[in-house]
Amino acid sequence: MQAMIRFGLGRRGTEPLPTDASAWLRTQLLDPDPALAEPVSSTLAGLDAHRLDREMKPMDGQISHVQALWKADSAIATRLLAETDRPFRERLGWFWANHFTVSLKRGEIRPLALPYVQEAIRPHVTGKFADMLRAVMRHPAMLWYLDNQESAGPDSPAGIRAHRGLNENLARESLELHTIGATAGYTQADVTEYAKVLTGWSVDMGSASPGFAFLPERHQPGPKTIMGMSFPEGQAGGEAVLTWLGNHPATFHRIAEKLARHFLADQPAPADVKRIADVLHQTHGDLRAATLAMLEIPAAWQSLTKLRAPGDYVVAAVRALDLPEAQRPDMLGLMNHFGQPFMSAPLPNGWPDTAADWADGEMLLRRADWAMGLAGKHPAIDPMLLAQASLGDLLGDGTRHAIQRAATRQDAVALALAAPEFQRR
DSSP: OHHHHHTSSOOOTTOOOOSSHHHHHHHHHHSOOGGGGSOOOOHHHHHHHHHHHHHSOOOTTOOOHHHHHHHHHHHHHHHHHHHOSOHHHHHHHHHHHHHTOOOTTSGGGHHHHHHHIIIIIGGGTTSBHHHHHHHHHHSHHHHHHTTGGGOOOTTSHHHHHHTOOOOOHHHHHIIIIISSOGGGOOOHHHHHHHHHHTTTEEEEOSSSSOEEEEOGGGSOOSOEEETTEEEOSSHHHHHHHHHHHHTOHHHHHHHHHHHHHHHTOSSOOHHHHHHHHHHHHHTTSBHHHHHHHHHTSGGGGSOOOOBOOHHHHHHHHHHHHTOOGGGOOOHHHHHHHTTOOTTOOSSTTOSOOSHHHHOOHHHHHHHHHHHHHHHHHOTTOOHHHHHHHHHGGGOOHHHHHHHHHOSSHHHHHHHHHHSGGGGBO
16 A cells, blocks of 8 residues: 555555555556557647647637647546556656646647656656657657756847847756756856757748757857756757766766655655666666656655645545546545646746645645545445545555544535545655
8 A cells, every 4th residue: 555655546446456556666667658658649630739829819709729638638638647547657757747847837738738747758667768868858849948048149140130148047947947957057058058058959930840940040059067067059069068068977966866755755865866867877867767766765765754735635536536537526626626737837946745835734635635525425425435545554554534524424524535644755
């Protein structure tokens, strides 16, 4: 049960518990990701939806191409979260999507957000980190989200002609958030040089097959130097920087720390972080090897101490209830109601990952209020069965007795889904 909660998405109803939890987790890392076979829209379809809506503005009351695409893709995403039998793999996908955040706070991202996860994140969850970084940095969702299509080298033909200059957003966040981190010793001059490297990395909307394009007329000519390393001009220089950053020791330490914080503890032990980072270094950034190494750390099998963030809570509750799809709560609406709207982090650093960020009394009370209302709509829910199935031997005597003594069945269901044990992962 602990593996299902710490590393998965919560038990689905009364699905069989794995007899060998470690083997169950490892198999999910070794087998192909079944989610890659889901009919999520492509990036090309998302860009086409944008283009069609610009060319033929929807009439009042008419759903736009962007809205139609998002509706279909988000239905697939929530169904996967509710039903997948590879929850560890699914959880890892969303962990990395949050690390490389693109947010619906930027409206143009909407038709690209889930294709981005499908194409730039999922294929690399058990591959090399540098390959994921490269896929992310070339994806139109990231290029638009951090405004790189607005960037032009001051000395490039486009920069001279239009009096345009650098936009440093993507370069800054790539260094600070995605790779080496702010403590690695880079300077503002390094950010500027990296932004020059990335000039010309853009989105072509004019061709028959829109998508990533390197536009030489926007690229700042000449070699660039970042943290003492020299890189050539052109797209090859950008590819070389990503390979260097994707294999940098500071990058390995940073992503090891984030993995440990997400799965093990809000304040992971430095020795545990080092163990994961060492594997990344030895394997040249192999994320499968690093994740497997994490499973061997004793803290991976100790008591659950982390607080379920709102999105985690919604998914766990929906899986625990295991209602037919037509009767399922609106997962996206609930995430918004509980304070963590889906794929809508307010800033490029993504959603936070510690209890201090989510232990808001009002938001936790909303979980209990929702559970109370849900019980009224579904009188067949057995609160004790719900608690026992979703928590197993993690269900404490105090919670068990409180459910048994509840004045009404609705109160008992609310207690089961608001129990301290159910809030942890």
